[in-house]
Amino acid sequence: MSNSRNRRKHPEAVRREVLAETARLLLEKGPAGVTLDAVSQAAGVSKGGLLHHFPNKLALLDGLFDDLAHRFDQALAERMAADPVEKGRFTRAYIAVCFPAGGVAEGEEGWKALTVAMISEPHLRERLRSWVDGRAEVRAEAPLDALLVRYAVDGIWLSDLLGAPSMTPAQRAAMMERLIALSPS
Template sequence: MQSKADIKRQLILETAKTLVLADGFNSLTLDAVAKKAGISKGGLLYHFPNKEKLIAWLGEYIFQEFENNFSKIADSDPIQTGRWTRAFIEASKADLTENAELNVGVLASSILDSEVSESISEVYKSILTKIQDDGLDSTTVDLIRLTLDGLYYSQTLNVAPLEKQRVNEVFDQLMKMTKCEG
């Protein structure tokens, strides 16, 4: 059972996420988050003493959501071989589609806060361990992982991002790669 403090922090983080997705990172102010969450600024400051801490926690929160979605997708896959890799592909596709602006914040917060970077890195290593032990050829898994890393890099940093149709084709091909093995 979540404590009242945990519930309040989740409300604040969900509100911050909603603001960023609706209006971009420039809309993320402590005043705006407090107002939209229906709490006092003092209440917000109790949980997040400054904007930098809010962004850092938001980064961890988004990555935790990714991990939860990843596990949920894998658990619903009836085919054992490759299920973690397919879940990684599907969770990445959803994340890139829904959280593009937030991924920039996650990247920024991980650069600015070594604890956030370490936390995100540990979760990512856990995910990578699951996909490496997924029953697929390790080179195939590495190709899928590095392709997804490249899509994140391209999209979040706006470095020659692919058009949506091409991105969908890449995701389709990655999924096929998880099903072509004996």
């Protein structure tokens, strides 16, 4: 059985491969290096096959955003479902998902790539703002401490993504404990 025939039977696998190669190209070459030709070649799919899933570069970037945001939402929902205390649940889940003991967790390379793209793509920055604005939990937990926690976690997350000097494991654990203590309860 040929690889192309096998791919036709697994379009989701093709889509995942295309998104993975888009992320890799973003990291290696920046947004300008992400062209339909470069992605199709890197993913080993025809340009027509790529266009079947993503009709243009913006659709590729949107697809990467959608994939990462979906996985992030799932992780948040799982953490929130496991937290028996309703007040502050979103903030504690946000801390746990964005600030794990070892640094940025699942999808790290994808988030690094998307962060690179957001710098030059106002459309993606607006999508991120809309994602945050669309979370009723964020608005419900908007006292100053919850905002302080979210911005602190975002700063640490970005520092991790950029490979900036990190905290020791003990400092990281203490910081996470302090941030959880600041979450609404």
